[in-house]
Amino acid sequence: MSSTATKSQANAELKTAPHSALRTPQSALAPRPHVDFASPATNTALLCAKGLEKSYRKAKLVVPVLKGVDFQIREGGFVAVVGQSGCGKSTLLHLLGTLDAPDAGEIHFSGRRIDNLAPRARDVLRNEQFGMIFQFYHLLPELSTLENVLAPIMIRFGVLSYWRHKTAHIERAKKLLDLVGLGHRLTHTPRELSGGEMQRAAIARALIAQPKLLLADEPTGNLDQKTGGEILALLKKLNRDQGLTIVMVTHDQAIARQADHTVRLVEGKVAPS
Amino acid sequence: MYKLLLSWRYLRTRYIALASIISVTLGVGTLIVVNSVMAGFTREMHVRLHGILSDVIIESHSMDGLVDPAWHMAEIRKVVGDDLVGTTAAVHVPAMLTMTVRGQVSTRQITLIGVDEATYADTSDFRNYLLHTENRKQLSFALRDEGYGDSEHELPPSGWKYRRMKVAYDREFEAQRKLLESEKPSPGSTSNSEPPIPPDPTGVPLDPTAAAPTEGTVFDPATEQFTGIVLGIAIGSVRQRNAEGKVIDYFLCRPGDDVQVTFASAGMKPTALSDQFTVVDFYESKMSEYDSGFAFVPLKRLQQMRGMIDPQTGVDAVTTIQLKLKPNADLNQVRDKLRAHFPIDQFPYRIQTWRDMQGPLLAAVQMETTLLNILLFLIIAVAGFGILATFFMIVVEKTRDIGILKALGAPSRGVMSIFLNYGFSLGLVGSGAGMIGGLIFVAYINDIPKLIEIVTGQEVFDPTVYYFQQIPTDVEPLAVAGVVCGAVLIAVLASVLPALRAARLHPVEALRYE
Numbered sequence: 001m002s003s004t005a006t007k008s009q010a011n012a013e014l015k016t017a018p019h020s021a022l023r024t025p026q027s028a029l030a031p032r033p034h035v036d037f038a039s040p041a042t043n044t045a046l047l048c049a050k051g052l053e054k055s056y057r058k059a060k061l062v063v064p065v066l067k068g069v070d071f072q073i074r075e076g077g078f079v080a081v082v083g084q085s086g087c088g089k090s091t092l093l094h095l096l097g098t099l100d101a102p103d104a105g106e107i108h109f110s111g112r113r114i115d116n117l118a119p120r121a122r123d124v125l126r127n128e129q130f131g132m133i134f135q136f137y138h139l140l141p142e143l144s145t146l147e148n149v150l151a152p153i154m155i156r157f158g159v160l161s162y163w164r165h166k167t168a169h170i171e172r173a174k175k176l177l178d179l180v181g182l183g184h185r186l187t188h189t190p191r192e193l194s195g196g197e198m199q200r201a202a203i204a205r206a207l208i209a210q211p212k213l214l215l216a217d218e219p220t221g222n223l224d225q226k227t228g229g230e231i232l233a234l235l236k237k238l239n240r241d242q243g244l245t246i247v248m249v250t251h252d253q254a255i256a257r258q259a260d261h262t263v264r265l266v267e268g269k270v271a272p273s
Numbered sequence: 274m275y276k277l278l279l280s281w282r283y284l285r286t287r288y289i290a291l292a293s294i295i296s297v298t299l300g301v302g303t304l305i306v307v308n309s310v311m312a313g314f315t316r317e318m319h320v321r322l323h324g325i326l327s328d329v330i331i332e333s334h335s336m337d338g339l340v341d342p343a344w345h346m347a348e349i350r351k352v353v354g355d356d357l358v359g360t361t362a363a364v365h366v367p368a369m370l371t372m373t374v375r376g377q378v379s380t381r382q383i384t385l386i387g388v389d390e391a392t393y394a395d396t397s398d399f400r401n402y403l404l405h406t407e408n409r410k411q412l413s414f415a416l417r418d419e420g421y422g423d424s425e426h427e428l429p430p431s432g433w434k435y436r437r438m439k440v441a442y443d444r445e446f447e448a449q450r451k452l453l454e455s456e457k458p459s460p461g462s463t464s465n466s467e468p469p470i471p472p473d474p475t476g477v478p479l480d481p482t483a484a485a486p487t488e489g490t491v492f493d494p495a496t497e498q499f500t501g502i503v504l505g506i507a508i509g510s511v512r513q514r515n516a517e518g519k520v521i522d523y524f525l526c527r528p529g530d531d532v533q534v535t536f537a538s539a540g541m542k543p544t545a546l547s548d549q550f551t552v553v554d555f556y557e558s559k560m561s562e563y564d565s566g567f568a569f570v571p572l573k574r575l576q577q578m579r580g581m582i583d584p585q586t587g588v589d590a591v592t593t594i595q596l597k598l599k600p601n602a603d604l605n606q607v608r609d610k611l612r613a614h615f616p617i618d619q620f621p622y623r624i625q626t627w628r629d630m631q632g633p634l635l636a637a638v639q640m641e642t643t644l645l646n647i648l649l650f651l652i653i654a655v656a657g658f659g660i661l662a663t664f665f666m667i668v669v670e671k672t673r674d675i676g677i678l679k680a681l682g683a684p685s686r687g688v689m690s691i692f693l694n695y696g697f698s699l700g701l702v703g704s705g706a707g708m709i710g711g712l713i714f715v716a717y718i719n720d721i722p723k724l725i726e727i728v729t730g731q732e733v734f735d736p737t738v739y740y741f742q743q744i745p746t747d748v749e750p751l752a753v754a755g756v757v758c759g760a761v762l763i764a765v766l767a768s769v770l771p772a773l774r775a776a777r778l779h780p781v782e783a784l785r786y787e
Contacts, residue, residue, distance in 0.1 A: 099680055100779075100780075100781045119684070123682045123683065126680065128682070132681075138676075138680070142286055151678075152682060155274075155678070155687065158274065
């Protein structure tokens with residue numbers, strides 16, 4: 001693999017990277033009207049879900065997936081959700097990430113209820129507060145690595161405001177790609193990247209918007225053990241060095257053990273630990 | 274921002290969509306070419322149809338005509354007022370024209386028109402179509418010395434010079450014949466042993482009628498002419514190809530030759546009158562209907578011959594009065610005023626504008642243009658369905674990407690506008706290419722038939738069939754803009770449904786899509 005050298009380099013950088021590496025000058029990310037999710041001092045739980053229920057319809061058959069799940073994560077936490085496939089862990093993550101709405105229950109983020117927000121407000125929330133990474137990376141094949149990383153910023157800003165701070169955005173994306181060890185792959189399309197590289201790019205993309213919360217859906221599920229381990233190490237570093245709150249879904253107990261805390265899902269319910 | 278970037282990337286990477294837009298390109302190109310040619314054709318036709326007709330024409334139903342045109346003109350001036358530029362009176366009568374070509378008699382059916390030299394040329398474009406440059410300045414029925422034809426029309430030697438030469442030749446021929454007859458007394462042998470005909474110095478037929486003296490007076494064709502007649506070029510010539518395939522006009526007669534014209538007299542019962550006329554010029558209006566059917570003679574002479582002048586009072590009669598109006602006058606309004614002033618139950622006249630007279634033809638061309646436009650736009654609409662299908666395919670193919678965008682916080686409206694932008698830019702590219710192609714085609718339209726001829730060996734644009742030397746075109750910027758906008762609109766409309774589908778995709782299901 002051509003990137004072995006750069007990976008260790010990236011790790012080294014990660015250790016030495018000043019905390020400000022991820023902080024853009026605030027002027028670059030101009031404030032825009034949105035729901036204020038400033039974390040209240042009174043509540044330590046960044047994300048908190050109560051009694052989540054969700055069922056899917058298959059033809060006339062109603063398949064219950066989540067049957068009253070309670071979940072919470074404090075700011076700066078790293079929680080792994082584990083369970084057999086089909087236990088509803090991905091559904092839980094989608095509900096937490098407002099990609100889907102629960103049939104019953106409530107989700108609070110920074111002390112505000114988010115599961116019943118209007119679609120547009122949920123879009124803004126996902127764009128600005130959440131970062132997501134997936135098992136199959138989900139990069140856009142038409143865009144280069146750099147453009148993929150910039151995608152959330154492009155979504156957030158219109159043409160004019162994007163162009164006004166174009167260089168700042170690009171600088172930031174480059175720094176992030178350096179951070180994940182992909183600084184030499186800016187113009188490559190996802191097709192030309194290896195699995196591990198794609199996941200690194202996806203992590204950079206998830207971080208560009210400076211999210212409070214990173215939702216990871218089986219981030220190592222499609223990678224070999226070594227590469228998966230590297231990705232996991234990267235996530236842990238981000239959690240530790242930058243205080244990034246991470247919810248990770250996995251079916252692998254070994255990987256789940258790397259997290260601070262583990263939640264087991266069995267048949268749509270949280271199993272007592 | 275991502276909307277523009279993504280639709281731009283899709284545009285550059287999805288060649289299948291570019292293939293679907295080719296039909297739009299072709300449709301737009303064809304529409305532009307067809308519209309330009311039809312517009313050019315219509316313009317050319319208007320000019321030609323209008324050419325020797327004036328703006329408003331008052332025709333008498335009877336061949337005896339309407340009596341006292343001077344009074345009519347005064348009335349018309351009162352009715353029409355300031356819009357009137359000029360009036361002229363004319364006599365139209367069906368006639369038979371006979372000319373002798375190389376000893377053979379050739380007969381044509383024509384409309385003989387008696388025109389007033391002083392005013393006729395001013396009420397229509399007639400003057401501009403004459404072949405002699407002096408006649409274009411001032412119409413005259415006197416034969417000119419020479420100088421007929423121009424770069425477009427190559428005439429063999431014509432005019433007085435030619436006429437004198439021809440008369441000298443004819444006389445020489447006659448003298449030779451008489452000499453031979455006097456040398457050979459035996460009457461039976463003359464027919465068998467005719468002398469060889471001396472080579473024709475002018476390449477022109479022997480014309481016995483030219484030398485025929487008129488009754489009573491001694492007519493010298495070398496110095497005198499009959500009443501002048503101006504023939505349509507297609508009456509006096511035949512257009513065909515020579516051995517090399519070049520299109521040439523073969524002249525049956527030319528200025529300086531004499532022709533026989535037979536027509537009906539006025540009054541009941543009409544009798545056939547016949548007289549000699551000397552061809553003094555040709556005209557070419559490029560309207561075959563006119564060029565092959567109209568011959569012009571002086572009005573006074575025709576009136577005299579047909580008995581249209583009252584011998585007691587001297588009041589004359591004409592069959593038509595033609596009006597020329599100011600360029601932006603409302604022809605229909607003038608026509609209606611005149612119709613009201615000359616009610617049909619009192620005056621047996623037919624009052625028409627030139628458009629009325631050629632109405633069916635103009636309407637046919639207009640209809641053809643409209644139909645072609647509708648058909649071609651249907652083709653673009655069909656192309657629209659092609660875009661629709663292709664776009665649905667692309668949306669399905671891009672389902673996961675749509676899910677990703679939504680997961681990253683792109684609103685449904687944004688996803689929709691990606692595909693609308695995409696459709697818009699495809700339409701723009703397609704119709705832009707079509708427009709450029711169409712305009713280039715129009716610019717080189719006269720070279721393209723030649724190219725096809727070189728490739729296939731088949732002649733496409735045959736100048737013996739059409740009266741145009743070149744295919745006329747007229748690019749109307751508004752029409753071009755309309756076609757392009759229409760095509761872009763169709764492309765956008767076709768992308769609405771797929772875009773809506775993309776916008777409605779549920780992010781979770783889209784992300785799960787394999």
